[in-house]
Every structure is written in structure tokens, then in C-alpha cells.
Amino acid sequence: MLAVAVDRVKEEGLLLDYANIELEDLIRTAGVPRSTVFRIWPDRVAFVADLVRALFEADPGFDTGFDGETLQHLEQAVAGDPQAMSTPEGRQIALREALRVTVSHNMTAVEHTVAFRAYRAMSAALSSGDAVPGGAEVRALLSELEDRYLTRMAETYRGLNAAFGLRMREGLDERDLAVAIMAMVDGMSDHRRINPMVDAPRVTALGPEGPRDWHLAGIAVYGIYTTYTEAIEA
Known part of the structure; x- marks a missing residue:
């Protein structure tokens, strides 16, 4: 069945x-x-x-938080140039590149997962205001699945912070970061269905490495990440 x-x-x-x-x-x-x-x-x-x-x-991405190719991009960024990763400036450049590449890829990859589409359909049904069969049960199920997903993402961000010499700002933790990024990605995914230009690359310079092609979601994630975290003083 x-x-x-x-x-x-x-x-x-x-x-x-x-x-x-x-x-x-x-x-x-x-x-x-x-x-x-x-x-x-x-x-x-x-x-x-x-x-x-x-x-x-x-869905393997549910256990890891990301699909396999996105995880590979992250691992490559973390294992990048050891000399560059030895300085705060180099780690920031590596962080930007990791987010630039992975968010752009993940925005496309997540749309093609059956689990994500089912999650969006059920979320839309609950927020529509119409009677949904088993609404209370559906809400409890989505809450459970979301909690498990956020826990995995918080673990991922904890590892990234350690690799890039970052810590959460006082009063915030990695789960707060996961919630903020998930909410932004959900909203951006909704808007791109109405305005496909959301996916058009934006060429901008966010650091000394110069202009790069960015997805709007990547810029937003970088903004969230740098607002929620700070460098660990040497």
C-alpha cells in the first residue's frame, strides 16, 4: 500500500x-x-x-539536512586551502564560497524531492484556512518532522561554525540559525513560483574576492549567518 x-x-x-x-x-x-x-x-x-x-x-537528505551533492560542496569548502583557512579573512572567504555554491544548488535540488513537495502541500493545506482531513494529526506530524530536521541542521551548522572559527552570538544557538534559514528558504521557494526571476543570478561582490554569481537565497543566507554568528577571537 x-x-x-x-x-x-x-x-x-x-x-x-x-x-x-x-x-x-x-x-x-x-x-x-x-x-x-x-x-x-x-x-x-x-x-x-x-x-x-x-x-x-x-529521503537521504532528511537524515543529513542536505542532499548528497550539497554535502559534497560543503565538505570541499571546509577542506579547501589549509593556508587560507588559517586566517580569519581566509575563513570568511571560504564561508562565502561555501554558502554561495551550496545554497544555489540546494534551492534547485530541494524542489525535486518528493518529501519536500509533500511537506509543502500539507503545510499549504493547514495554512489555507479550509478544513483539512485530520488537521490536528497532520499538524502534529509536521511538527515532529520539522523538529527532527531542525535538530539535524543545527548539528550541521555547529560543525560549520567550528570549521570556520565562528560561534553563535550571545542569546542565540544553532537551532535559532536553522529556524531562520529554513524560514527564509521556504519563503524564497514560495516566491520563485510567482516570480521566476528570483532564480536569476546576481553578480555582486560581498568580499575582497570580487564579484561572483549569487542566488538571492545565497545572499540572504550569508546575511543571516553573519548576523547570527561572530568570529572566535584568537
Whole structure:
């Protein structure tokens, strides 16, 4: 049942009212006993909750916070030029390059993940003001998944701070940084659907390395990162 539903969501997405996730239809397609299905999932809401959880847990980016290629970009930036990483100025240049490359790539990669699309559909349904099947259960599920994701991202930012000689400013922690960046990326993802020019590269110089092609989200993430963190004094 879950395998059939996952394939359907990959092809069609998860509709706001879950209209394409009908238990009777899935039972026929999967060829499984009806009595067993309703013993496990008494209604469609219970099934959708397990389906969304399965979509997230099958997505490798959910465990790591980023897709594999984005993680490679980050690792390359951290392992870059040891001599440059030995100075505060060099670490800032490396940080900018890491954020410039990874955010631009991740903005595109995340849009193609089934888990992210399902998350956005369910979030949109909850915020629409309309009655959503199993609204309370859906909200609890999204809250749980988001909490797990933010925990992973906070760990990632903790590692980046250590690599780039940074610490969180007083009164803030890495989870606050994760929340702020996630909220910005979500908002930028929404806006790019209306205005595709959001994805057009902006050529600007944010440091002595000179002009570079930046995605608007990359500039925003860099602004958040440098506002929430400070250099550790030698």
C-alpha cells in the first residue's frame, strides 16, 4: 500500500485534500486484503500520516539536512586551502564560497524531492484556512518532522561554525540559525513560483574576492549567518 502510494505521489504530488490517496483505490492497485488494510489504518488520515513519514524517512537528505551533492560542496569548502583557512579573512572567504555554491544548488535540488513537495502541500493545506482531513494529526506530524530536521541542521551548522572559527552570538544557538534559514528558504521557494526571476543570478561582490554569481537565497543566507554568528577571537 505504501509503495503504491509513494509511486503515485512521485508522479502526481500529494493533493491538498489527499484526493489522489483513496484507500479503496490503493487496495485494488496493491492487491492486498481489505480487512488487513483497515486494521492497520482505520481511515485515510492515518494512512496519509504514515505515507508522509515514509516519504521523509526514505529521503537521504532528511537524515543529513542536505542532499548528497550539497554535502559534497560543503565538505570541499571546509577542506579547501589549509593556508587560507588559517586566517580569519581566509575563513570568511571560504564561508562565502561555501554558502554561495551550496545554497544555489540546494534551492534547485530541494524542489525535486518528493518529501519536500509533500511537506509543502500539507503545510499549504493547514495554512489555507479550509478544513483539512485530520488537521490536528497532520499538524502534529509536521511538527515532529520539522523538529527532527531542525535538530539535524543545527548539528550541521555547529560543525560549520567550528570549521570556520565562528560561534553563535550571545542569546542565540544553532537551532535559532536553522529556524531562520529554513524560514527564509521556504519563503524564497514560495516566491520563485510567482516570480521566476528570483532564480536569476546576481553578480555582486560581498568580499575582497570580487564579484561572483549569487542566488538571492545565497545572499540572504550569508546575511543571516553573519548576523547570527561572530568570529572566535584568537
